[in-house]
Amino acid sequence: MGFRFGKAPGWPFQDPIDTPEGDQDIDAQEATCWLALVRAPGLGPAGFSALLARCGTVAGIFRAAPRDLGAADIAPETRAWLGNPDWASVEKDLRWLESASVQLLPCTDSRYPTLLAQIADPPIALFLRGDASLLSAPQLAIVGSRNPSGEGRRNAGEFAAYLARCGLTITSGMALGIDAAGHRGALGADGTTLAVWGTGLDKAYPPSHRELAEAIAAKGLLVSEFPPGTPPLPHNFPRRNRLISGLSAGTLVVEAAQSSGSLITARLASEQGREVFAIPGSIHNPLARGCHRLIREGAKLVESAGDILEELAPLLKLETAVTGATHNASVSATESADPEYRLLLNSLDYAPTSVDALVERTGLTPDVVSSMLLMLELQGQVEAASGGRYSRVNKRPTS
Secondary structure, X not given: OOOOOOOXXXXXXXXXXXXXXXXXXXXXXXXXXXXXXXXXXXXXXXXXXXHHHHHOOHHHHXXXXXXXXXXXXXXXXXXXXXXXXXXXXXXXXXXXXXXXXXXXXXXXXXXXXXHHHOOOOOOOEEXXXXXXXXXXXXXXXXXXXXXXXXXXXXXXXXXXXXHHHOOOEEEEOOOOOHHHHHHHHHHHOOOOEEEEOOOOOOOOOOHHHHHHHHHHHHHOEEEEOOOOOOOOOOOHHHHHXXXXXXXXXXXXXXXXXXXXXXXXXXXXXXXXXXXXXXXXXXXXXXXXXXXHHHHHOOOEEOOOHHHHHHXXXXXXXXXXXXXXXXXXXXXXXXXXXOHHHHHHHHHOOOOOEEHHHHHHHHOOOHHHHHHHHHHHHHOOOEEEXXXXXXXEOOOOOOO
């Protein structure tokens, strides 16, 4: 923006030093005030609304007399900050905005996402990197375990790819496991994806996802309510989860243990009046128990992407069929030509199954079963699990 800043105590309201006439504009000052508000401890939407109503503008909040701040219903630590902000930290934030290709979107901006504004505690501002127009795109959140099974990871990627082709932006938290699989599935299908962070946008978390973050920034959008320098503190992630659900028309839980953080996202989605979907699994799979609990509590059981589109398409005016986009399981030449392969596949569970059990079910010899399993694994129809067990690969994200 081409401005420089003075260090006087009244900054940013005292004229900056060494600044050519006309170089400082109201946008810079307003951005500075918003950045100071973002850093104000304990300032939520209700407190901000009260301050704005009393002071008229965001700049007016920092010019206000102590009695005006005291009259607003805000916490003492918030009043203390607003009366004497750390302008040096705010200046660093502003310089970072300039250098990092990051936008600051205040809640008063017309581009602020409508769905997010409807939740109980929307952020007073968002930091954005990438295509900001995706904030208003129809979104589906895909969340789940950080340590999913191979089938869970594959389901997340395939559902994300198919639904992205149908016009949904896939939203998640860029965590390990299901989150990352959902983002990658959407990107791999040339779709759009949005990642909500629990840190500042200057700190990719987990660090191993820096490359994924860059890919999302290039073709999608990175979002955070936290200022730069915010570390990955545990209490930040439930706050992040309310944004994931708040931006989305629905939330799909792919795999989740009973203690999974994705259940928090699902609960928040339900409280926000959004759709909740869950993919069931084996009763012996601990990663399915969270999904089963959600289904018992009223989440829609999902067996295909059609189950999701059935609920969301009328709301979002989506196309329910996409030319050339199908993920239905294809019948391989080997399976259709050889009845023994059909017998083995029909005897194989989607949960891990031992070779001994398959021998008992099919009547085939152990050597024959092992050889056929190897062929089916090479074809991508079977997946090896721990303990010498095998599971059938589920390739049915569509209806």
